[in-house]
Amino acid sequence: MTRPQAGPPDQVSGASPTSTRLNPLTGLVLAGSGAVACLAWASWGVWTVVFAAALVAAAKARILRRVIAAASLVVVPFALWALVIHGLFFPEGRTVLVAFGPARVTSEGLAYAGAIVLRTASLVVVMLAFSLWVRVPALRAALVRRGVPAQLGYVLASSLGLAATVAERLQRIREAQEARGLVVRSGPGGRLVAARLQVVPLVLQLVDEAGERAAALEARGHGLPGRRTSYVDEPDSPAQRTVRWALAAASAVLVASVVVPAVAGVLTGGAR
Template structure:
């Protein structure tokens, strides 16, 4: 997790607004140089926050299979491709297909890295307190908090399961068959543990009156400077403008009488 000073500089809603706006702008622009710049910026910010290894590792798990599938589908079987670079039967490598795959891959990489940076740097209790202070439904806040904390919780539980099984003599190395058996033996206690955790969380929420109506108090007090409120508004306005321009470019007759 980043240091406390890093957290204190940005209000959690400001970080959320900037992350969402960057993802929306990158998607609306559909320009691979901008996508590369946003991805590099996210990587630099992750390095400064001390979470670069975690962000890049999680991003690789998502983006490598996605990039390979894009290359196979659009690089070899792009129906609008006209400039053929190589051909093997029905498969054709076209410049248009490679360009489309590059643009889609860089755009997705930028969005994924920006959102991962937010998830790994935001302080979840502060974010939930900020949302509740603005009368966001508690159910939405809880779902968001669960989403942000799910992967770290799964990683910690899986690491504990692996250590316990290795202490009992389970061999995690070896050939492919041995690894598949080890994965199956790890998934069973992992899934059962997650189900047990879900039941425990439900009981804890009921005991704390989660579903009860009425106003709530919070022991967390967050400062929200005027400058950051203006920054959030500007970022969201810029994202909305980019979406409208994208729609106007896609449908030139949109908005005409």
């Protein structure tokens, strides 16, 4: 029996040329290490390096425009919220730049708002860059080959593909509603009503799709024990395996260096 041909790798599932040379698990470990570094270290330098590295990787994978567009939907509203809450009403602020009524713009508040916005932007860009870059079939095959249960591997890989298409689905729902006569009124109230009308169909669509996928997996025997055979290629090399293990070990050490002292401090304080 001949092996089925799926066409050029860079045309499967919208994959970029980089995704045909890099193992999906290597990309997963790189993204996870960047997220761990952003969460563990409270450092502008670390956040900036991770943010810039994710943008460079997205540019090399030719998905930079999609990453920026999707990240803006999350980061811009969050940045406005942080500026209002911390930039204007930061209780620890001492250096007042501008004051009007109860609001005070302080340098400490702006610095704190900038820090949490940069950290959030770094996390969002890293995860979006990976989810838009990865070939879901290759990631699913890689997870199953390494002992992850077939159903769990399918759910994990498919959730990344789903995260990459949520913005596109919302766009299609909005276009369909506007074609049926939906008018988005100006102002926050009108946009809030329009957002509710778009989110409800999206959630119902996702729930219905999850049920269909679960039934299809069950019908194809994904719940049965035993080895699975996959025809999806998974590029790999000894160098990539070394990088994955090194980054995974470094991330574990980094998490331990933050968690262990915190737990020890809580236990010591409780003992006193």
